[in-house]
Amino acid sequence: MSTVPSLQDRRIVLGLTGGIACYKAAELARELVKAGATVQVVMTEAAEAFITPVTMQALSGRRVFTSQWDAREANNMAHINLTRDADAVLVAPASADFLAKLAHGGADDLLSLLCLARPRDHCALLVAPAMNREMWSHPATQRNVAQLRHDGAVVLGPDTGDQACGEVGDGRMLEADELRDDLIAHLQAKLLVGKRVLVTAGPTFEAIDPVRGITNLSSGKMGFAIARAAQEAGAQVTLVAGPVSLSTPRHVQRIDVHSAQQMHDAVLPLAAAHDVFVATAAVADWRPATFAQRKIKKDGARSAPTFELTENPDILAAVARLPDRPYCVGFAAETDDLARNARDKLARKNVPLIVGNLGPATFGRDDNALLLVDARGERQLASADKLTLARELVREIAERLQAST
Ligand code: CTP
Secondary structure, eight states: OBOOOTTTTOEEEEEEOSSTTHHHHHHHHHHHHHTTOEEEEEEOHHHHTTSOHHHHHHHHTSOOBOOTTOTTSTTSOHHHHHHHTOSEEEEEEEOHHHHHHHHTTOOSSHHHHHHHHSOTTTOEEEEEEOOOHHHHHSHHHHHHHHHHHHTTOEEOOOEEEEOTTSOEEEEEOOOHHHHHHHHHHHTSOOTTTTOEEEEEESBOOEEEETTEEEOOOOOSHHHHHHHHHHHHTTOEEEEEEOSOOOOOOTTOEEEEOOSHHHHHHHHHHHHTTOSEEEEOOBOOSEEESSOOSSOOOOTTOSSOOOOOEEEOOOHHHHHHTSTTOOEEEEEEEESSOHHHHHHHHHHHTTOSEEEEEEHHHHTTOSEEEEEEEETTEEEEEEEEEHHHHHHHHHHHHHHHHHHHO
């Protein structure tokens, strides 16, 4: 299995400015390095009052730059050299003062200087504001942020909640893992901008009585990875999830359901407003015909109870029957004869694309291998981690969507 770290071969300049959120920047540097990035830390003088360059050097594995007069660069032009082969400058934390400086093109320290001097066509500027809520909501700050957005900067957050000063409100810097994921998303190809994608994921749970039910081993990981990959590609994503213990991908709207009927009832009214429907859920085919209001007791009965089953609605087939249906992608989890079963499903569900995988072998695992089956033929996506596969699948879907319109 090949696992491709999401920031492999990416070069990131991580800028720190003065703020208590500098403590989160240490964790962020670690997360970015773990995701495969080369991280060059640049700190302002105010940032050094909160965290030392020693810490940031140890975590990034590279010497930290703090001054525009740093003579280590042969040409003495750190403000030029550091961004020429960088993919992005991420300023986290970005103080109110630093945002003001950026908005006005100020350049009296190394970090602001390199933000101004960066090659804007291939080196994005992302800022993660961190400040007291009054400072954040002040018209001057809001004016500066609007100007920065207008100039092409990407503003990540801020979050809302408890602040270091004891107040509660907007202005907290996003957490390290959130900033990492937003940066990763920013660097993905924007293949689905303006598109709406609906995804079902996970198992369903068909209740027998208040404490028991029928379910299956689907973990939901593939569906959640597809929701994330579609969002990274610029789509607006709705994820209808059965009972799983997975965290929601960033900026994805999630609707939790339990049973197949609930999943059906959540999906059907939404489907026509979406451009793409990806049905990864392992929907239970049957449910108990009746629900016992109270726990079924053994009560000394001599024989085990028997349950009559009734068929659940087929969600994918129902969406595919809609007159203004989205582009429908079905999954086929099979134990054998993958290609033939997937092709059968393509016809039976009347959808343009079926993605086959060998079910029990992949349930709950982080990797998978997929077989794409459509009218053109078959295409194998080799074994990889589910997020890598999801990104490849999103590329394949975007290509077919483009061809179909
Ligand atoms: N599916 C669905 N609603 C159902 C059953 C399946 O939306 N009630 C979707 C799944 O999400 C998947 C595709 O249909 O995208 C195929 O699911 P699968 O369980 O493999 O197919 P079935 O139609 O149930 O056929 P079988 O179990 O006989 O293989």
